[in-house]
Amino acid sequence: MSAAPAAIRTEGLTKRFGRTTALDGLDLEIAPGEVFGYLGPNGAGKSTTIALLLGLIRPTAGTASIFGADPWREATTAHRHVAYVPSEANLWPGLTAAETLRFLANVHGTVDEAYRDELLERFDLDPDKKVRALSHGNRQKVLLVAAFASRADLLLLDEPTTGLDPLKEQVFQACVAEAHEQGQTVLLSSHVLSQVEATCDRVAMLRAGRIIEIGHLDVLRGLVAVQVRAVLDGAVPDLAGVPGVGNVVVQGSTVDCEVSGSMQPLLAVLADAGVHHLTTREPSLEELFVRHYEEP
Amino acid sequence: MTTELAIARRAFRQLRVGAVVCAVAFGLTVASSATTYASSFPTPASRQQLAASVGGDVGFAVLFGPVDRIDTVGGYAAYKSFVFLTSIGAVWAALAATRVLRGEEDAGRWQLVLAGRTRAARATVATTAALGLAVAIVFAGTAVLTALAGRDPKVGLGVGGSLLYAASLAVAPAVFGAVGAVTSQLGRSRRVASALALGVVGASFVVRMVADAGPSTRWLLWATPFGWTERIRPFTEDDPRPLVVAALAVAALVAAAAVLAGRRDVGDGTFSSADAAPPRTAGLGSPFGLAVRLERASILGWFAGVAATGLILGSLSEITTHPAPASMSGMLDRFALQGAFLDQFLGISFLFLASLAALLAASQVGAAGEEEESGRLVHALGGTTGRTAWFAGRLALAAVAVVAASVLGGGATWVGARARGVPVGAGELLGAGLNVAPSALVALGVGALSLALAPAVAGRVVYALVAWSLIADVVGALVSGTGWLAQLSLFHHMALAPAQGVDPVTLVATLAVAGGLAAVATAAFARRDLDAG
Numbered sequence A: 001m002s003a004a005p006a007a008i009r010t011e012g013l014t015k016r017f018g019r020t021t022a023l024d025g026l027d028l029e030i031a032p033g034e035v036f037g038y039l040g041p042n043g044a045g046k047s048t049t050i051a052l053l054l055g056l057i058r059p060t061a062g063t064a065s066i067f068g069a070d071p072w073r074e075a076t077t078a079h080r081h082v083a084y085v086p087s088e089a090n091l092w093p094g095l096t097a098a099e100t101l102r103f104l105a106n107v108h109g110t111v112d113e114a115y116r117d118e119l120l121e122r123f124d125l126d127p128d129k130k131v132r133a134l135s136h137g138n139r140q141k142v143l144l145v146a147a148f149a150s151r152a153d154l155l156l157l158d159e160p161t162t163g164l165d166p167l168k169e170q171v172f173q174a175c176v177a178e179a180h181e182q183g184q185t186v187l188l189s190s191h192v193l194s195q196v197e198a199t200c201d202r203v204a205m206l207r208a209g210r211i212i213e214i215g216h217l218d219v220l221r222g223l224v225a226v227q228v229r230a231v232l233d234g235a236v237p238d239l240a241g242v243p244g245v246g247n248v249v250v251q252g253s254t255v256d257c258e259v260s261g262s263m264q265p266l267l268a269v270l271a272d273a274g275v276h277h278l279t280t281r282e283p284s285l286e287e288l289f290v291r292h293y294e295e296p
Numbered sequence B: 001m002t003t004e005l006a007i008a009r010r011a012f013r014q015l016r017v018g019a020v021v022c023a024v025a026f027g028l029t030v031a032s033s034a035t036t037y038a039s040s041f042p043t044p045a046s047r048q049q050l051a052a053s054v055g056g057d058v059g060f061a062v063l064f065g066p067v068d069r070i071d072t073v074g075g076y077a078a079y080k081s082f083v084f085l086t087s088i089g090a091v092w093a094a095l096a097a098t099r100v101l102r103g104e105e106d107a108g109r110w111q112l113v114l115a116g117r118t119r120a121a122r123a124t125v126a127t128t129a130a131l132g133l134a135v136a137i138v139f140a141g142t143a144v145l146t147a148l149a150g151r152d153p154k155v156g157l158g159v160g161g162s163l164l165y166a167a168s169l170a171v172a173p174a175v176f177g178a179v180g181a182v183t184s185q186l187g188r189s190r191r192v193a194s195a196l197a198l199g200v201v202g203a204s205f206v207v208r209m210v211a212d213a214g215p216s217t218r219w220l221l222w223a224t225p226f227g228w229t230e231r232i233r234p235f236t237e238d239d240p241r242p243l244v245v246a247a248l249a250v251a252a253l254v255a256a257a258a259v260l261a262g263r264r265d266v267g268d269g270t271f272s273s274a275d276a277a278p279p280r281t282a283g284l285g286s287p288f289g290l291a292v293r294l295e296r297a298s299i300l301g302w303f304a305g306v307a308a309t310g311l312i313l314g315s316l317s318e319i320t321t322h323p324a325p326a327s328m329s330g331m332l333d334r335f336a337l338q339g340a341f342l343d344q345f346l347g348i349s350f351l352f353l354a355s356l357a358a359l360l361a362a363s364q365v366g367a368a369g370e371e372e373e374s375g376r377l378v379h380a381l382g383g384t385t386g387r388t389a390w391f392a393g394r395l396a397l398a399a400v401a402v403v404a405a406s407v408l409g410g411g412a413t414w415v416g417a418r419a420r421g422v423p424v425g426a427g428e429l430l431g432a433g434l435n436v437a438p439s440a441l442v443a444l445g446v447g448a449l450s451l452a453l454a455p456a457v458a459g460r461v462v463y464a465l466v467a468w469s470l471i472a473d474v475v476g477a478l479v480s481g482t483g484w485l486a487q488l489s490l491f492h493h494m495a496l497a498p499a500q501g502v503d504p505v506t507l508v509a510t511l512a513v514a515g516g517l518a519a520v521a522t523a524a525f526a527r528r529d530l531d532a533g
């Protein structure tokens, strides 16, 4: 046991609520410094995993550790390493943003004050406003600023940007990158594929409490089929033999199909036929799940 | 219209359990006191003797309301139930109204309602209609159980009288429910709204006591909803006029609530404080510090209520100048009180103060439960404060507040009494104040256990326990063999000092129960899953 402990390690981690199995034998190991994407549709068990890692709830079976500390039995030791942002920012309505940040910093024990002030600027947050006067997105920013400014070893982020506008989403992604540069570990739970693609090295996909896919992003990206709709000038050519193309539906001069891997072969065939109009859409993660794991 | 109907239905779902519990409790209390009286005092002679012993006594009237017609079954039942049932009804309705109105708004659900096809004023009226239905259940339950008990020829209460009596008991919940609807528009959070509503309940209670203190202040009965109930005099004088006043008051209050709701922004209050402020660092160092900072205003409010109650009861004790009739002991109440009538008056006063101290505990338990239910606790426990420490800290804060309120109540009673020249010792009344603390701490212990098992309802469990404790001995007397029910009252083992001697063994045992409950609760809390909100 000479190696440094993993930032997160779980073995057979299981949580049942009554008859619902929210998490079913999770085995996960995340090294210090990794930015790990944790993907899954609603109800997949993402929040349950994070609640277990925070020691808020007790595992039904299996074990978890945060830098070697058991989050249930040694919660306060584990908490020294962790900052947490949930998807809903429930804060004390009568405190101002600045007071909330002060309190959270005292609770956590560490804060990089210069970085905090910089983050307030970048997230465009008025620190003197009371929480009750803040919108959902602005409350979210309070917790994000607190988490990033804590410089915690491990950031547990559970769908943390639900109320943010696209500009602040960019700031958020930059902050994750900065945390990565600092050597911090990030577990980013999300159902927004693009967010995870932009920030994470490694990804796990969760469904009904089980990991159905885990690996580096490039590998997973290959699984993602793109929806293509083309309106052609003339008749639709036969696409049956084109590499990577499937699920072809032709209606008049309009064709719908899916492409996995490179677009090049399809584009070549279509260009010959004369493209009037072309749209592409990445399927949502949920569609991917449904397609990938539907019973044949 | 269908939207409003849906709103009313949803609000009613939150109210119906409390309404049914109140209806049954009210009905059983009245039925049992009427039945018990009819069998304890079977002959007209015995009834007249009882009435003569206390009838017209101002001290009793101040504490318990109309006491002069206890020579009849109906008059006795009305007297016996008056203070406790009207207070319980008032507190229940005030808290229920602020829960379904301001509480929903705090939780963000009201905003979803208003996103539908309705406006704030209409939604508010729809919600108060649900409250009205809840009060109607209380009315119906009381009327039916009273009339059923009245069919026994020995009891002999008529259907008309039972209806009027049930209506008189519905006055307090109806009016204070409407008060809660108005304060829900004024305050900016549920806690402020319920504090304002409970403040109105307390002030109305005090005005009623003052009104009953003598002929010169009797007119004040028209100024308080408790006075309206008293003025109706069901079964004896049957004066329905106060019902008209109550109906007008409810209509005016509901209209005011609707107008205010339409004028303000959702999430805001009519009394709004600033949305921005320079930071204050007090209490931000730890979860315990934050609890002290956030609960300070509420605790000080309870202290003010306890101090005012003590001052008023102390100064009203001046009217108890003549000695108590010997025949009274054990006849009117379980309170087998000894000594001068002054001591008896003060003994009952400390029962009121004990209830306030226990309600303070309920309020603290509710606040701690809300901290978890709202999802905020997760952030307070995200650092190096462990669960056990947090929980124990909350209990300690509440316990200190309960003990301080108890002593303060004793001290204020002494000040009130001395100001009117009543000969009582400071030490005696401070001791009597301290004597109520252990029972209130048991309420806190029960609340702690509820927090550990079901945080969402923990505050309500303690409020219900206090209400139960005030009526338990009446219900326990209903059927032989149910006397054990009274044993479950918080105040059953509490000596009514200074009228009763304090038994140190009982006191220590009570404290041990409170401590044991707290210890079990703390251990259970550390072992269960937290509600992450």
Ligand SMILES: Nc1ncnc2c1ncn2[C@@H]1O[C@H](COP(=O)(O)OP(=O)(O)O)[C@@H](O)[C@H]1O
Residues within 6 Å of the ligand: A017, A020, A021, A022, A040, A041, A042, A043, A044, A045, A046, A047, A048, A049
């Ligand atoms: N406290 C709870 N009680 C009962 N069931 C729960 C509880 N928390 C989560 N669940 C259930 O566990 C499953 C996983 O939920 P969750 O972890 O919140 O999913 P996600 O965060 O991925 O959307 C869901 O079916 C959810 O209904």
Ligand SMILES: [Mg+2]
Residues within 6 Å of the ligand: A043, A046, A047, A048, A087, A158, A159
């Ligand atoms: Mg979730």
